[in-house]
Amino acid sequence: MAAERAGEAGRAAVEGTAAPRDKRRGHAAIRNRQSASELPEALAGDLDGSFERLVRDFQDRLYAFALRLTGSPQDAEEVAQDAFVRAYRALCDYPPERIRSLALKPWLYQIALNVARNRVRGRRLAVVPLDGPDGRPRADPPDDERRRPEAAVERAERRDDLGALVAALPERYRAAVVLRHVEGLRYDELAAALGQPVGTVKANVHRGVRLLREALAEREWRDEGGR
Amino acid sequence: MSEPRDGHRTEGQGLGRDRRLVRDLRALGAGVAPPDLLANVLSRVRLGDAYWTLDTPVGPVFVAYNDGGISAVMRAAAVGDVAGFERAFRERHARPAHPVTRPPAALAHAVERQLGGDRRADLRFDLRGRSDFERAVLLKAREIPPGEVRPYGWIAREIGRPGAVRAVGTALGNNPVPLLIPCHRVVRSDGRVGDYAFGGAAKRAVLAAEGLDPDRLEGLARAGVCYHGSDTTHVYCFPTCAHARRITDRHRVAFRSDEEAAAAGYRPCRVCRPALAS
Ligand SMILES: [Zn+2]
Numbered sequence: 001m002a003a004e005r006a007g008e009a010g011r012a013a014v015e016g017t018a019a020p021r022d023k024r025r026g027h028a029a030i031r032n033r034q035s036a037s038e039l040p041e042a043l044a045g046d047l048d049g050s051f052e053r054l055v056r057d058f059q060d061r062l063y064a065f066a067l068r069l070t071g072s073p074q075d076a077e078e079v080a081q082d083a084f085v086r087a088y089r090a091l092c093d094y095p096p097e098r099i100r101s102l103a104l105k106p107w108l109y110q111i112a113l114n115v116a117r118n119r120v121r122g123r124r125l126a127v128v129p130l131d132g133p134d135g136r137p138r139a140d141p142p143d144d145e146r147r148r149p150e151a152a153v154e155r156a157e158r159r160d161d162l163g164a165l166v167a168a169l170p171e172r173y174r175a176a177v178v179l180r181h182v183e184g185l186r187y188d189e190l191a192a193a194l195g196q197p198v199g200t201v202k203a204n205v206h207r208g209v210r211l212l213r214e215a216l217a218e219r220e221w222r223d224e225g226g227r
Numbered sequence: 228m229s230e231p232r233d234g235h236r237t238e239g240q241g242l243g244r245d246r247r248l249v250r251d252l253r254a255l256g257a258g259v260a261p262p263d264l265l266a267n268v269l270s271r272v273r274l275g276d277a278y279w280t281l282d283t284p285v286g287p288v289f290v291a292y293n294d295g296g297i298s299a300v301m302r303a304a305a306v307g308d309v310a311g312f313e314r315a316f317r318e319r320h321a322r323p324a325h326p327v328t329r330p331p332a333a334l335a336h337a338v339e340r341q342l343g344g345d346r347r348a349d350l351r352f353d354l355r356g357r358s359d360f361e362r363a364v365l366l367k368a369r370e371i372p373p374g375e376v377r378p379y380g381w382i383a384r385e386i387g388r389p390g391a392v393r394a395v396g397t398a399l400g401n402n403p404v405p406l407l408i409p410c411h412r413v414v415r416s417d418g419r420v421g422d423y424a425f426g427g428a429a430k431r432a433v434l435a436a437e438g439l440d441p442d443r444l445e446g447l448a449r450a451g452v453c454y455h456g457s458d459t460t461h462v463y464c465f466p467t468c469a470h471a472r473r474i475t476d477r478h479r480v481a482f483r484s485d486e487e488a489a490a491a492g493y494r495p496c497r498v499c500r501p502a503l504a505s
Binding site (some may be wrong): 051053060062177 | 275
């Protein structure tokens with residue numbers, strides 16, 4: 001898992017999206033791999049002294065998760081920030097033995113998910129269901145822009161487009177697809193983060209992927225001139 | 228897994244696209260957290276403060292804050308670069324400070340207003356670790372308008388500790404947030420500008436930037452002038468009080484003490500409150 005993520009950081013750098021800071025991410029990933037099991041122990045023993053490490057180890061992933069949930073960098077920053085603050089306050093209240101036995105990753109994703117849900121509830125429901133009548137999540141980029149030759153730009157654009165499609169998925173599929181395929185959680189971690197049985201989250205992941213595939217296919221068909 | 232809806236595609240193309248979709252999804256996770264996230268989280272739970280750099284009349288300063296308010300202001304000239312500031316901050320507060328690329332808009336705005344001389348600027352300060360006495364001294368100093376000064380003894384009397392003039396000087400000298408809590412507006416009773424958390428020279432520069440002439444101030448003190456009164460209103464003031472500055476040369480009367488003013492039939496100004504104001 002950690003190794004995979006370090007590889008992704010390298011790919012992101014090649015694509016020119018995260019070049020100045022991919023190094024930090026790589027270090028965090030390596031440190032995380034070495035210490036994934038001892039971090040709860042450290043937090044249980046010295047919460048204030050270890051909390052910064054928890055933020056450093058998980059901030060990229062939690063932010064990416066929030067970005068895919070909300071579809072907006074500003075909302076994602078606030079969601080990730082609130083999630084860490086809530087996590088700290090929860091850890092202050094937990095007895096050490098509970099902290100020691102925490103599966104940090106799904107626990108943090110669960111908190112972020114709740115923060116994002118509460119924000120949506122508190123404001124507007126910005127989510128347009130993909131399979132609804134208004135399936136187009138946003139205006140397509142103009143043709144000349146999409147046909148720019150630079151491969152990196154195209155890949156970045158494709159990712160932005162896909163990100164928009166993901167953000168437009170109905171929430172239960174979106175959370176499941178993002179945790180599984182973007183964040184790379186195992187199904188048992190997914191079940192813990194979402195508070196649902198493994199069978200349910202599996203079904204939601206599959207349904208979500210199918211909705212995405214259909215949306216992509218439909219758009220390709222449209223782009224190729226079909227109407 | 229179902230087939231793509233567009234039936235003219237072959238199954239091979241569909242599977243290839245599936246793999247590409249999963250790969251593209253994985254690439255969506257390659258984001259990097261915004262640079263200020265860590266500092267913002269830690270400052271909100273008060274495990275460390277966030278800071279940024281600001282230009283002032285005494286050169287660049289580092290301004291640190293947390294959930295409780297502004298916690299530190301240090302001159303780059305004194306602590307050096309960011310590493311020097313972070314070291315000095317940790318020594319003083321026993322917690323780390325992390326840089327932010329941009330402070331919260333409301334906070335940056337309030338700091339700007341305060342530095343621009345707006346006394347209604349809504350600034351909060353994290354004065355944990357300061358005694359009640361120190362806090363009282365610092366908050367009293369905030370009441371002095373820009374471009375005006377009061378003696379140490381004024382603060383001591385105003386906070387109900389008239390005998391603690393020396394301790395007032397010490398508390399102001401240890402002001403953790405100079406400029407924003409304007410300890411530079413408190414001067415020696417003999418009129419000399421006196422010490423400052425940022426050093427005496429900086430104090431003169433800050434006062435001058437607020438439109439005050441430190442040389443004139445010390446000139447008055449050398450001449451033994453503590454107060455100015457108006458022979459039309461028979462009210463007397465500290466020389467830098469806005470009311471005193473409005474008195475024309477023809478009507479200005481100088482006093483060396485409260486007793487002298489009282490004997491001449493003058494009453495103390497209710498705004499700047501010289502010693503005998505009630
Ligand atoms: Zn006055």
